Amino acid sequence: FTMQFKLGAIATLAAALAALAPSALAANCYSKTGCGKCESESSMYAARQQFCGSDDWNHSSSLTWGSAHVTLSGEFYSQQECWDGFENIIEQCYGQRDGGIYNYDYNGDSARLDVNFCSC
Numbered sequence: 001f002t003m004q005f006k007l008g009a010i011a012t013l014a015a016a017l018a019a020l021a022p023s024a025l026a027a028n029c030y031s032k033t034g035c036g037k038c039e040s041e042s043s044m045y046a047a048r049q050q051f052c053g054s055d056d057w058n059h060s061s062s063l064t065w066g067s068a069h070v071t072l073s074g075e076f077y078s079q080q081e082c083w084d085g086f087e088n089i090i091e092q093c094y095g096q097r098d099g100g101i102y103n104y105d106y107n108g109d110s111a112r113l114d115v116n117f118c119s120c
Helices: 001-022 041-053 077-092
Strands: 061-065 068-074 098-106 110-118
Touching: 041 061, 041 068, 041 077, 077 098, 077 110
Parallel strands: none
Antiparallel strands: 061 068, 068 110, 098 110
C-alpha cells in the first residue's frame, strides 16, 4: 500500500512539474533537404554561440552566418531557452533537413526560432 501511494504521489508531482515546463520540447524540421550550400554542423554550433551568447535571445532579431540564416520572432524567457532551442534544431534536423523551427511559449514569453542551415 505504501509503495503504491508513493508512486502515485511521484506521478502527480511529475505531472505538476511538467505543466510548469516550457511547452516546446522538439524542433520541427523543414520538409526541404538536399541543398548544396549549407554550413557545417560545427559552424552551426558557432552560430548558436554567437546568437544565444549575445542579447539576441530577448528580442526579435536575425543573424546571417555564412550560408545560414537565423531568425527569432518574439523572445525567450531566459537565455538558456535560446541555447536549448537552437541545439534542439541542430540535433534533430542537421543532416536530415535544411533547417528547422523551434516554437516556444512559457510564462507570457513566446518565441519562434527559425534556423536555416543553407542559403538555397
